[in-house]
Amino acid sequence: MLTACGGGGTATEDTPETETGGETATEQVEQKTIRAGIGLNDSHPQYKGLLKFKELVEERTDGAIEVQTYHSGQLGDDRTMTEGLQLGSQEVTIPSTAPIANFVPEFSVFDFPFLFPSEEVADTVLDGEVGQKFLDMLPDQNLVGLAYWENGFRDLTNSVRPVATAEDFKGLKIRTMENDLHLEAFRALGANPTPMAFTELFAAMQQGTVDGQENPYATIYLQKYHEVQDHVSNTHHIYSPFVFLMSKSFFDGLTEEQQEIVKEAALEAGDYQRELNREANEQYLADLQEEGMTFTEITPEAREEMVELVQPVLDKYAERIGQDIVDEVNNAIEAAQ
Ligand code: TF8
Structure with missing residues (x-):
């Protein structure tokens, strides 16, 4: 185990440079x-x-x-x-x-x-x-x-309408991360998803190439997405x-x-x-509202409907990844509660 007093002790120089000319015997720590x-x-x-x-x-x-x-x-x-x-x-x-x-x-x-x-x-x-x-x-x-x-936890923002239910996802152009599971999950919810690197996201929202995106509140606020997005919902759909x-x-x-x-x-x-x-x-959720975004609460019933809609995608990926390892994760989650 490491002690917390890193700066105080003697420098441990266990990689002496043995082939450096030889005039000085000084050990050198490779930087x-x-x-x-x-x-x-x-x-x-x-x-x-x-x-x-x-x-x-x-x-x-x-x-x-x-x-x-x-x-x-x-x-x-x-x-x-x-x-x-x-x-x-x-x-x-x-x-x-x-x-x-x-x-x-x-x-x-x-x-x-x-x-x-x-x-x-x-x-x-x-x-x-x-x-x-x-x-x-x-x-x-x-x-x-x-x-x-x-x-x-990721939450949805968009510039078209407040999203309260799966119904409201219909046709929204949502940027997703570059990951097939995300893409298919958003399709299952009825959205029209596009994978895109994060670095391109702000401009895509600004130019209207996408209607929305999903990220935790900290990212939404600190990347100033409220400047180009009007609505936020606590979908909390993925951690x-x-x-x-x-x-x-x-x-x-x-x-x-x-x-x-x-x-x-x-x-x-x-x-x-x-x-x-x-x-x-x-x-930052409060700050987003102060910046003028509408906030929509997802009810437990609405979230339950979303859970059902994405289930077939999860089944497909569990098979692809290996049911055993998925079970292991699920069991660990259960045991942790
Ligand atoms: C995304 C992710 C990113 C992070 C970060 C850029 O939406 O949530 O915010 O992975 O490294 O792309």
């Missing part, structure tokens, strides 16, 4: 740089969590690992940044599970609509054995999953986890101690990020 990119902007808890990770890693490695942070999709969208990890053009990104499913299809199970009943249950399942089982599938893709962070990903080749090149440090820092920064995220999601 490493983590280029970490995320999709959301610098006011979002995702970025605040990343800054915490930077602080912890730099302090605990005595600066031997530097963390450079990039927000707002400066390094690309979730998919291209994840590819960047595989190619070695960046070392860290924190995508939603939906785009990760394009690399490891099993991850789609976390995006089953109405799967997680609460954030607390999600924490227990993701931080437990089942969550680890999914992280263990990542190295095959040259990715290492260090921790689950939180994007959160989106984030996964803290590191390039596997980079991770393998770290010393064992450094691997422990980055892993522990990702977990600790994740706790902090989840806390900020929950506060933000609570606070």
Whole structure:
């Protein structure tokens, strides 16, 4: 276990450069740089969590690992940044599970609509054995999953009409993440969905290419979607986890101690990020209404109808992903309640 007093001790230099000329016997710690990119902007808890990770890693490695942070999709969208990890053009990104499913299809199970009943249950399942089982599938893709962070419960916005029931989804052009399950679920609800990278979303709403989108309140508010959207409903249709990903080749090149440090820092920064995220999601619904958006509450009956409409899609994906692993997730969810 790691102690929290990273900065104070002696620098542990267990990778001496043995081939450097030899005039000086000074051991040199190889300087490493983590280029970490995320999709959301610098006011979002995702970025605040990343800054915490930077602080912890730099302090605990005595600066031997530097963390450079990039927000707002400066390094690309979730998919291209994840590819960047595989190619070695960046070392860290924190995508939603939906785009990760394009690399490891099993991850789609976390995006089953109405799967997680609460954030607390999600924490227990993701931080437990089942969550680890999914992280263990990542190295095959040259990715290492260090921790689950939180994007959160997704809620629908649009610029056409208030949405109270499945009926109201009819014909709405909704941007979805680039994930087949999302696409099919929105079709089943009667919407007309289009997959699109997050980085293109604001302009698409502004230009009317899409009528709406779905993301947690924090994203809706902090990305200023209220400037181009009129209506918000608490559909809470999907709980989106984030996964803290590191390039596997980079991770393998770290010393064992450094691997422990980055892993522990990702977990600790994740706790902090989840806390900020929950506060933000609570606070920003009121702010969205203050900005002039109408808010529509989804009744339990209306939500039940949505659950029924998406069920065939879930059955199809459970078969595709493997009923066993889907059952395992469902059992863990039940046990956590
Ligand atoms: C989406 C996701 C994104 C995040 C972030 C950009 O709608 O919810 O907000 O994955 O990395 O694309």
